[in-house]
Amino acid sequence: MVERAPVLNFFCHAILIAGALIVCVPLYFAFVAGSLTIGDVQKVPLSWLPGDQFFANLQAAWAKANFSRTFVNSVVVAFGITAGKIVVSLLSAFAITYFRFRYRMLAFWLIFVSLMLPIEVRIVPTFEAVANAALPLQWVVDALHVADLWSWISGHEITIALEWNMVNTYPGLILPLMASATATFLFRQFFLTVPDELCEAARLDGASPLRFFWSILLPLSVPNMVALAIILFLFGWNQYLWPLLFTTDKDMATAVIALKSLIPRSDSEPAWNVAMSGALLTMLPPTLVILLLQRWFLKGLVDSSK
Amino acid sequence: MTARSSATWRDVAAPAQSRSAIVAGQASRGATADGGRTAASRKRARPALEAGLKRANFGDGPGLPTLLLLPQFLILLFFFFIPSLRALTQSVLLSDPFGTTVQFVWLDNFKALFANGEYRQSMWVTLQFTVGQNVLTLLVALVLAFATDHIVRGRSVYRTIILLPYAIAPAIAGILWAFLFNPAVGPLAQMLHALGIGWDPNLNPNHALILVVLTASWKHICYDYIFLVVGLLAVPVSLIEAAAVDGAGPIRRFVSIGLPMLGPTVFFLAVMNFIYGFFETFAIIDAVTRGGPAGATNILVYKVYVDGFVNLDLGSSAAQSVLLMSFALLCTLLQFRYFDRKVNYGV
Numbered sequence: 001m002v003e004r005a006p007v008l009n010f011f012c013h014a015i016l017i018a019g020a021l022i023v024c025v026p027l028y029f030a031f032v033a034g035s036l037t038i039g040d041v042q043k044v045p046l047s048w049l050p051g052d053q054f055f056a057n058l059q060a061a062w063a064k065a066n067f068s069r070t071f072v073n074s075v076v077v078a079f080g081i082t083a084g085k086i087v088v089s090l091l092s093a094f095a096i097t098y099f100r101f102r103y104r105m106l107a108f109w110l111i112f113v114s115l116m117l118p119i120e121v122r123i124v125p126t127f128e129a130v131a132n133a134a135l136p137l138q139w140v141v142d143a144l145h146v147a148d149l150w151s152w153i154s155g156h157e158i159t160i161a162l163e164w165n166m167v168n169t170y171p172g173l174i175l176p177l178m179a180s181a182t183a184t185f186l187f188r189q190f191f192l193t194v195p196d197e198l199c200e201a202a203r204l205d206g207a208s209p210l211r212f213f214w215s216i217l218l219p220l221s222v223p224n225m226v227a228l229a230i231i232l233f234l235f236g237w238n239q240y241l242w243p244l245l246f247t248t249d250k251d252m253a254t255a256v257i258a259l260k261s262l263i264p265r266s267d268s269e270p271a272w273n274v275a276m277s278g279a280l281l282t283m284l285p286p287t288l289v290i291l292l293l294q295r296w297f298l299k300g301l302v303d304s305s306k
Numbered sequence: 307m308t309a310r311s312s313a314t315w316r317d318v319a320a321p322a323q324s325r326s327a328i329v330a331g332q333a334s335r336g337a338t339a340d341g342g343r344t345a346a347s348r349k350r351a352r353p354a355l356e357a358g359l360k361r362a363n364f365g366d367g368p369g370l371p372t373l374l375l376l377p378q379f380l381i382l383l384f385f386f387f388i389p390s391l392r393a394l395t396q397s398v399l400l401s402d403p404f405g406t407t408v409q410f411v412w413l414d415n416f417k418a419l420f421a422n423g424e425y426r427q428s429m430w431v432t433l434q435f436t437v438g439q440n441v442l443t444l445l446v447a448l449v450l451a452f453a454t455d456h457i458v459r460g461r462s463v464y465r466t467i468i469l470l471p472y473a474i475a476p477a478i479a480g481i482l483w484a485f486l487f488n489p490a491v492g493p494l495a496q497m498l499h500a501l502g503i504g505w506d507p508n509l510n511p512n513h514a515l516i517l518v519v520l521t522a523s524w525k526h527i528c529y530d531y532i533f534l535v536v537g538l539l540a541v542p543v544s545l546i547e548a549a550a551v552d553g554a555g556p557i558r559r560f561v562s563i564g565l566p567m568l569g570p571t572v573f574f575l576a577v578m579n580f581i582y583g584f585f586e587t588f589a590i591i592d593a594v595t596r597g598g599p600a601g602a603t604n605i606l607v608y609k610v611y612v613d614g615f616v617n618l619d620l621g622s623s624a625a626q627s628v629l630l631m632s633f634a635l636l637c638t639l640l641q642f643r644y645f646d647r648k649v650n651y652g653v
Binding site for chain 1: 383467496611
């Protein structure tokens with residue numbers, strides 16, 4: 001504010017209120033629809049005021065989408081991605097900033113390349129890779145002619161068929177989504193700003209690399225870890241394409257995928273009231289996270305976009 | 307000026323300002339890879355440091371760094387490098403539906419794609435969708451950011467509300483909007499009907515496209531908004547005051563100072579919006595229209611999914627994946643160009 005401009009001020013508030021309304025209208029109508037009976041939700045025009053069926057619909061949605069199971073799955077997957085990615089990224093960022101070893105630049109570039117391709121573009125081959133993660137080992141076995149070698153040694157004909165199917169497992173849901181290096185780069189950038197004197201002092205005092213990492217670098221990284229954890233939690237919770245492909249078993253579905261089964265299609269009963277309650281329930285955990293931890297969320301958002 | 311010193315904002319603004327410097331170092335150019343280092347530490351120049359290596363390092367312990375890198379590399383190998391290579395190889399192979407014979411067909415899969423009317427339609431739809439989404443998102447975010455920068459009271463309330471859609475999964479955003487504009491029960495569709503507009507996204511291709519553009523923008527405005535607000539905070543107050551003394555009003559100052567200084571941010575956001583529109587809107591399409599009606603919202607990522615998992619045409623799907631990969635690479639390179647440009651209006 002440099003000068004007083006009451007008209008413009010008023011105008012700006014009007015714009016922002018309009019913006020806030022655009023955000024809120026879909027949420028408000030979801031709430032209204034979620035509180036009506038199935039008969040009322042189909043009336044034309046739709047009521048602008050909520051009804052009294054809110055909790056009944058929540059219960060219906062909870063039961064119909066198997067949320068008591070799928071919410072647990074979502075929590076496991078979201079926390080798994082968050083924790084896994086942070087640990088893996090911290091370790092590799094430490095390795096490429098604090099050690100001078102021969103293939104350091106190669107390691108750096110291999111990690112760097114993985115920044116470039118989002119999982120959506122390699123979805124089919126990733127699915128195949130995870131449906132049988134042992135396939136690369138199979139190629140190695142085939143290439144080395146292990147089976148022939150064995151029959152030559154022992155005289156028995158054998159075939160070696162390796163299979164490691166991760167469909168409908170937690171690792172299958174978590175690991176492929178960890179295969180990107182954004183977090184590694186965030187920590188690498190942070191490590192580069194840590195004063196050199198800390199490391200020198202630690203070495204003078206006889207600290208081993210791991211001791212330095214654990215007692216100095218890790219505590220210093222906590223703010224970055226928290227900020228990143230929030231972004232990763234939202235990322236994990238809101239995943240759609242991967243869990244959709246990867247959970248054929250209803251008991252392994254995440255909450256967002258289970259919600260999909262509530263959407264009325266043309267041939268089913270138009271239970272929009274239950275679908276909207278389910279949508280509100282599913283968006284509750286991430287919404288609480290960004291409301292309660294907004295400061296950290298903003299830091300994470302700005303930092304982590306490379 | 308009081309508003310500019312709010313603690314939360316400064317914390318966010320600071321990394322944004324230093325970001326271009328840090329990332330520029332990280333990007334690719336070896337020489338300046340001591341990125342975030344201050345001028346003070348640069349004075350004590352050391353001979354030829356490796357790019358991105360701490361001056362105080364633990365030297366060469368061949369075992370330990372390998373061990374530390376191992377988890378990351380195993381994950382990347384299994385879920386990134388092998389799948390990407392498989393997509394590349396499959397895109398030049400033709401296998402029959404039973405997978406018994408495989409034939410090397412050079413670029414036939416790609417030729418077939420470009421000759422395919424459905425694929426060309428999908429490209430055209432994707433272009434309309436991403437450009438529409440990009441323009442709408444950026445315009446609304448710019449207006450909101452300008453308004454936020456101007457006012458003093460209530461900033462954090464507005465910001466909190468406008469940021470909400472970030473927490474909402476694209477699939478859920480899709481469900482919310484599918485309901486709002488559902489021709490049978492949706493309240494907004496009913497309003498359109500009352501106005502005499504025959505709104506029906508299930509039958510009318512244009513309506514379907516408009517609906518997914520609106521949904522995708524609604525979900526993504528918050529992202530552009532926050533970066534623009536942070537960018538506007540980084541505009542030096544002295545510049546604004548000088549312009550004000552010269553008689554420039556708030557709007558003139560925004561157009562002549564704020565916007566040019568936001569230039570790199572806007573460019574960065576445009577690239578991010580394209581990436582979002584191309585790849586992350588799968589859930590929105592699947593929840594709202596499922597690519598229909600008649601392929602009107604069948605964007606490229608959705609088509610990869612349908613061809614690969616529904617029609618089981620692996621060669622074509624892999625070729626499509628490879629084309630998408632090249633596009634993603636292009637976007638990343640553009641991003642790094644932006645970081646390298648280091649636009650500096652230092653005064």
